[in-house]
Amino acid sequence: MKSSEQGAVKSGRPETIKAVPVRHPGRWAGAVVIVVLAAMLLHALIFNPAFQWDVVRDTLTNEQIIHGIWVTLELTALSMLMGVVGGVLLAIMRLSPNPLLSGTAWFYIWIFRGTPVLVQLVFWNFLGALWPNLSIGIPFGPEFWSESTNTLIPTFTAALLGLGLNEAAYMAEIVRGGIQSVDEGQTEAAHALGMSRAATLRRIVLPQAMRVIIPPTGNETISMLKTTSLVQVISLAELFTAGHDIYSRTFQTIPVLVAVSIYYLLMTSILTVGQYYIERHYARGANRTLPPTPIQRVRLLFGGRPTPKAKNDVVPGLEGGGHA
Amino acid sequence: MTDLSKTPADAPGSGPMVKSEGVRKSYGLVEVLKGIDLEVKQSEVFCLVGPSGSGKSTFLRCINHLEKINGGRLWVDGEMVGYRQRGDKLYELKDREVALKRRDIGMVFQRFNLFPHMTAVENVMEAPVQVKRESRAEARERSMALLERVGLSDKSGNYPSQLSGGQQQRVAIARALAMKPKLMLFDEPTSALDPELVGEVLDVMRGLAEEGMTMIVVTHEMGFAREVGDALVFMDGGVVVESGNPREVLSNPQHERTRAFLSKVL
Ligand SMILES: Nc1ncnc2c1ncn2[C@@H]1O[C@H](COP(=O)(O)OP(=O)(O)OP(=O)(O)O)[C@@H](O)[C@H]1O
Ligand SMILES: [Mg+2]
Numbered sequence: 001m002k003s004s005e006q007g008a009v010k011s012g013r014p015e016t017i018k019a020v021p022v023r024h025p026g027r028w029a030g031a032v033v034i035v036v037l038a039a040m041l042l043h044a045l046i047f048n049p050a051f052q053w054d055v056v057r058d059t060l061t062n063e064q065i066i067h068g069i070w071v072t073l074e075l076t077a078l079s080m081l082m083g084v085v086g087g088v089l090l091a092i093m094r095l096s097p098n099p100l101l102s103g104t105a106w107f108y109i110w111i112f113r114g115t116p117v118l119v120q121l122v123f124w125n126f127l128g129a130l131w132p133n134l135s136i137g138i139p140f141g142p143e144f145w146s147e148s149t150n151t152l153i154p155t156f157t158a159a160l161l162g163l164g165l166n167e168a169a170y171m172a173e174i175v176r177g178g179i180q181s182v183d184e185g186q187t188e189a190a191h192a193l194g195m196s197r198a199a200t201l202r203r204i205v206l207p208q209a210m211r212v213i214i215p216p217t218g219n220e221t222i223s224m225l226k227t228t229s230l231v232q233v234i235s236l237a238e239l240f241t242a243g244h245d246i247y248s249r250t251f252q253t254i255p256v257l258v259a260v261s262i263y264y265l266l267m268t269s270i271l272t273v274g275q276y277y278i279e280r281h282y283a284r285g286a287n288r289t290l291p292p293t294p295i296q297r298v299r300l301l302f303g304g305r306p307t308p309k310a311k312n313d314v315v316p317g318l319e320g321g322g323h324a
Numbered sequence: 325m326t327d328l329s330k331t332p333a334d335a336p337g338s339g340p341m342v343k344s345e346g347v348r349k350s351y352g353l354v355e356v357l358k359g360i361d362l363e364v365k366q367s368e369v370f371c372l373v374g375p376s377g378s379g380k381s382t383f384l385r386c387i388n389h390l391e392k393i394n395g396g397r398l399w400v401d402g403e404m405v406g407y408r409q410r411g412d413k414l415y416e417l418k419d420r421e422v423a424l425k426r427r428d429i430g431m432v433f434q435r436f437n438l439f440p441h442m443t444a445v446e447n448v449m450e451a452p453v454q455v456k457r458e459s460r461a462e463a464r465e466r467s468m469a470l471l472e473r474v475g476l477s478d479k480s481g482n483y484p485s486q487l488s489g490g491q492q493q494r495v496a497i498a499r500a501l502a503m504k505p506k507l508m509l510f511d512e513p514t515s516a517l518d519p520e521l522v523g524e525v526l527d528v529m530r531g532l533a534e535e536g537m538t539m540i541v542v543t544h545e546m547g548f549a550r551e552v553g554d555a556l557v558f559m560d561g562g563v564v565v566e567s568g569n570p571r572e573v574l575s576n577p578q579h580e581r582t583r584a585f586l587s588k589v590l
Contacts, residue, residue, distance in 0.1 A: 189437035189496075192388055193451035193503060194427035197419060203454060207441050284441055284483070 052255040059246065059259035068242030069263055075159060075228045075238060080221050082164025087171025092201065094176055105172065112169035118230055121162035125234040127153055159231040167224060174216045178209030210282040218275030222268045239263060339402050341366050341507055341538045342387060348395035349382055356382050358562040359396065364507075364555070367536040371549040371570055374559035375585055380542045383559070384509050387540070388429045389422050400429065401506060427455060430500030434512040436492045438484040444471060444495045445480040448502045455503070463502075470498040474528050490521030497528055508532065510541040544589055550574055558582045 045051060059065060093105035112120070128149035137143035153161070182205050190200040229240035237245070243260040247253045280293075292300065342364040349357040356379045364370045372380050385391045386398060389406045398405040406422060407414040417425075439447050448467035452458040458466075471477050474494040484492050493513055500508060510529065514522040526548050533539060533552050543549060549556055553570035558577075566573060566582045574590075577583045 183437075185433060185435055185437040186439065188390060189431075189433065189439070191390060191423070192426060192429070192431040193499070194423045194455045195451060196423050199454050203450065204439055208439075282441075 050254065051258060052252060055252050055255035056259045056262075059243070059256050060262065062242075062246065062259075064237070064242045064246065065239065065259065065263070068237060068239035069267075071156075071236065071238040072225065072228050072240075073267070075156075075163065075231070075236075076221065076225045078160055079163035079167055079228070080224055082160065083167025083171045083220065083224070084217065086164065086168025087175050088206075090168060090172035091175035091179060094172060095179060109169045109172055112166050113173075117162060117166045117227065118233060120166055121159060121231060121234055124153065124158040124161040125155065127158070155231075155234055155236045158234060159228075159236045162231070163224065163227065167220065170220060171217065174220070175209070175213055178211075178213035179205055181212045182208045207282070211279075214275070214279050214282055218271070218278075221275075222271050225267055225271065226264060340364060340399075341368070341401055342370075342540065343399040344383075344396070345398075346396035347383070347386060347393050347398050349379070349386060349391060350394050356562050357386070357393075360559075360562075360564060362557055362564060362567065364538065364540060367538055368554040369533045369552050370538075370540045371553040371556040372540060372542045372559060373544070373546075373549065373556065373585075373589075374565075378559045379562045380559055381511050384431075384511050384540065384542060387507075387509060388426050388431060400425070423455075427451075427503050428506050430503060430505035430508040432493070432496050432500055432508065432510045432513045434515050436484070436489070436496045436516070438492055438496055438499070440484050443481050443483055444476060444487065447484070447495055448499045451499070452502050467498070467502055470501055471495070473501075473531075474498045475524070488521060489517045490524045493517065493525045494528055497525075497532075501532075506538065508537055508539045510539060510543070512542050512544065514543070514545060546574055546586070546590055558585065560585070
């Protein structure tokens with residue numbers, strides 16, 4: 001014993017601790033209960049003939065459904081793109097010292113957040129009924145170019161306008177909250193260095209605001225994925241509309257909806273994982289150590305040893321440095 | 325038409341670095357600066373002391389136009405801050421012109437204000453790359469040299485959250501120096517630091533002073549003012565109460581208010 005102590009002193013640092021980690025018997029018991037309950041639920045689902053699992057299986061591979069998935073994904077991605085880009089622009093306008101810009105943004109958000117998205121979808125789809133032709137020309141003067149509204153705005157575009165423009169209003173508030181969460185000292189320091197308003201926003205404020213903006217944006221994306229099903233009112237053949245078409249013909253409503261839900265669940269799960277890693281990326285510099293990945297978390301839950309730290313998670317030291 | 329905002333006697337590099345004539349600043353109805361007259365010479369270490377709320381930070385922020393003045397005139401190196409004078413009319417400068425002038429004035433804050441999403445070296449090279457359009461390689465090389473100068477070459481890859489307060493403030497000084505300023509403003513650079521970390525920051529500032537940098541320093545470190553300062557101004561309630569050589573003012577204050585303040589901080 002004595003010699004081991006001396007050994008530790010000689011090598012200049014105490015021995016690394018090798019202790020038995022705390023056991024969590026309660027967690028194991030809880031896990032067993034949950035597994036049994038889950039098995040009972042699964043049993044009830046699988047062996048209930050009303051679910052018609054063979055129909056579910058066939059629906060999963062139905063061509064119309066597969067095509068619907070693509071439309072849903074496309075619509076989600078493009079509407080969110082419109083939402084994020086529009087939201088950032090609106091937020092910047094809203095925070096601008098120019099009252100014309102901030103007033104315009106305020107009005108936009110007021111209109112698009114204040115009316116149901118369902119109404120907006122129908123509105124864009126029936127724009128042709130209000131203005132049969134859209135044209136470019138001198139305001140109140142001659143027209144140079146004109147086209148029928150229904151040709152210009154096919155159903156997909158109407159769906160995109162309805163979802164994207166609405167989303168921009170929500171994203172604007174999220175981005176504004178993010179920008180305002182950044183300490184004013186940051187803007188001041190950037191301005192003092194001679195950086196322009198635009199460069200300060202792009203290089204200093206927005207990257208920091210991201211930490212606050214990303215989580216709700218992830219929620220918005222997941223929500224959007226499901227909100228796209230509303231375009232059924234304008235008969236755009238996305239995932240839900242495809243399912244709707246099928247069960248209106250076959251009357252196998254529940255199995256078809258189960259199949260459709262399985263796909264929604266699958267897609268939202270993938271988005272959740274993506275969101276997690278994006279959040280991790282923007283946590284850079286904000287936390288001294290990055291949060292563990294989900295796999296590391298599961299291991300920790302059962303009392304495993306902590307996983308090694310990432311390479312750049314330098315533990316801060318007051319030593320070193322030295323004077324100038 | 326002649327540009328009168330440049331007075332001939334004060335061509336850049338010859339006259340005083342900062343000249344303030346009757347500078348006034350109000351927030352709403354509250355007048356925070358009530359006519360500040362002072363002159364900071366080239367290569368001078370100019371100390372600004374006074375009780376909390378006396379307007380020291382506000383005056384400093386007026387010098388690089390983070391705040392707009394409401395009255396009086398303010399020149400930096402012979403050029404009017406924030407305005408251009410033609411005839412007897414003043415014209416506000418555009419944002420771009422203001423930014424151009426700020427390049428030459430470095431500022432160090434009480435709470436460091438480092439960019440937390442960038443490493444130490446990225447903090448230092450940000451402005452040279454974004455503002456002066458230096459190449460990243462060149463900026464990085466110069467930034468490493470600056471970090472070495474403040475004794476932090478081994479911490480260049482650390483994020484601010486991984487640095488001690490003293491180290492963060494030294495990075496902040498390097499960041500300001502990266503723009504090659506002709507004037508440095510320090511707003512209580514050591515007030516947020518633990519006592520044992522104050523020395524390392526003051527050492528860096530002392531080095532700068534020896535190299536002839538013009539510095540305006542708001543500080544409660546009277547030892548530093550006495551040792552390094554060339555001039556000292558005592559402010560209270562938005563006016564200059566007393567000014568002169570730091571050693572004289574600190575050891576033999578003429579005004580009651582100065583005496584009362586010094587008895588508290590010394
Ligand atoms: N943005 C602002 N709006 C309104 N009042 C302000 C603002 N900034 C400063 N003030 C007021 O102006 C006065 C002077 O503030 P200033 O920060 O210049 O004081 P200071 O001398 O730097 O004090 P300290 O030593 O506490 O830093 C204070 O009374 C403060 O409340
Ligand atoms: Mg202050």
